[in-house]
Amino acid sequence: MPNITLNNISKRYTPDHPPAVDQVSMEIEDGAFMCVLGPSGCGKSTILRMIAGLENLTDGEIAVAGKSLDHVRKGIFVPPEKRHIGLVFQSYALWPHMTVARNIEFGLKLQKMPAQERKQRVADMIAMLKIEGLEDRYPAQLSGGQQQRVALARTLAMNPGVLLLDEPLSNLDAALRLSMRAELTRLHKEFGTTIVFVTHDQWEAMTLATKIAVMNKGTLQQIGTPDDIYERPANRFVAEFIGNPPINMLPVTSSVAQHLINISGFSIPSEASTDQAMLGLRPEGLQLSTDASGKGFPVVISDIMPTGGAWIIELQANAVTSENESFSLVYTTQTPPLWRKGEHVFLRAAPHAMHLFSKDGERQSLSINSKTAAFAEMKTPNLCKSKTEDIL
Template identity: 45%
Template sequence: MAELAIENLTKRFGAVVAVDAVSIHVADGEFVTLLGPSGCGKSTTLAAVAGLDRPDGGRIRVGGTVYFDGRSGAFLPPEARNCGLVFQSYALWPHMTVFDNVVFPLTLRKVPAAERKRRVAEVLALVEMEAYADRYPHQLSGGQQQRVALARTLVYRPEILLLDEPLSNLDAKLRDRARTWLAELRTRLGLTTIYVTHDQIEALSLSDRIVVMNAGRIAQIGTPQEIYERPADPFVADFIGTTNFLPGRVAEAAGEDALIELGDGQRVRVRASPPRGPGTRVILAYRPEQIRIAAEGAAPDGAGSVVTARVVSRAYVGGRWQVALDLGGGPLRLETARPPAGDRLRLWLPAEGGILFQGSTDVSLV
């Protein structure tokens, strides 16, 4: 295992800057996910580490080995980098058995036969595929093929593991099971890993840290909890989980206490430092799980504000209702066990839960 250091990495495709001065440090044994929408630069960053793309600038180092240095011109070819790479497409040889697919990297490296057999048995047991050694890829499910592709990568003991959306070809239920299995495996391996995905659930459940990327740049780096609970900007808040954005302005501000006036005149008190003083246009963000329905005449526990929203639509999604509301001119989403009665709903917004972003009512999101 080894640490990975990416410094001011830049990659252009013609006039398009795909990766713009990206710097990431991955500690020895850490699992870091590059997360973002299509075209944000996450796969290009991974390809640069693997040596599949030559960057235009910056530096990549793994342990004591420099993979790329834009200043000196150093560029280590892919075959000289001890990286394990698993693609979105598993790329298994269809005419080879599971054993033959997995042993192939060791054969190329001229590892002795007895050692090859021992290592293949070891990794197939690790990915729980030892009973399928004599089968061909077409005889395996998508999840089983994914495990074989991972075993083929692990068998030559790479310094770092690079995973490029390895679960994206699986259906929803199989993907959920594979995610659980991969989480258990990463705990057992403790291998320095870069994982690329656009799936927020994968990122939140698997990562030690998440790197959220947008338009070739890093929007935020942090633990899953930090990214979810304290997003750096509206883009991160919208991309990670579901977020309600309510346009308004600062009516009053004192230290960590702010009173926000919504578009319809209703006011919400939050404990969050406003970007600026009274009159500043802001966006107030709440996660759906933070909002509660306020019973008529009852005062909710804790500090917060009670507001009234207009019910736009309601949909039953199995065990719960998704309710679309309009609050102060801003759309709001809420989940509840029972459908709301009538076309108005009283809501309690906690003072501690709101996040303030400076900006107009026109927020550019994903």
């Protein structure tokens, strides 16, 4: 399937309300696993439905290989059944009166595929999705994961060039969601189908996608690889939406932010030196020490919360400043942290974990300060060392 191109597409349901999708442009490459990620109501499912042809554009164009499927100004609209696109809904939408085999076969019958070929295709899909032995059951007799596999089998049997998935894992329990993520990754590699996957779950997007498009209030915030989205967020919304626990945000004028920026060898651009500019600190990039010689900022441990394989450490600076700043830090190692609640420690931030945002929320670059750059050299953490050394 050639590339899918969205050119300034918009969708407005009523003239008096803001658009559900507002001038979104992106290109989905052949064979890509694209995740459209964002909070509820951001327009991600509307984009999926417009690609499928279930929603008409208010403005813009959707094209495949340069051929328009939907172009408002030219009056072009290709109906859904002629787009060669498969769609799996959040509710799966299986026919309740049909067996598993008949559900999978349904679309093939509409295509008037010969009976023997249909039978073989259904058998192939049942084997591929690992639902052998369920052929004669009805949807009500299946678990949520089994229903999800049947819905995928029914769509993949049609051999679509593009597979659209609208939050298909949201109805599953945590363990099954994990196994189905692995299943989707396997199917993507095996079929080579272009997949557009809508989700509000950042972990689904980060673990599945080759590209992520982050949406908010109908507008595209950023598009890039999972590493791009996490390591180089385009604005404050993306930085705060991606990451668990969320990124720490501090005013750049606070003493904590000033100190961490300085010892990391950075300086703040003059245009960002305002009360409204913010410094973001990824919890995974913060480091603790009991040694004051590391020039870290003095903080107090207010809480230590185990999460299974990792610990979230809450820190407070109010014992040494009047700003009452608090931070979250992630400690990942095979042994529990040796620090205790109420202990006084010193905080540093790895340079790669620091992100600067203007008063408008846009990403800005931190400048290298040659006078303090020597402090920016931070060694790779050795998790086998004791707490008295400058590590996390």
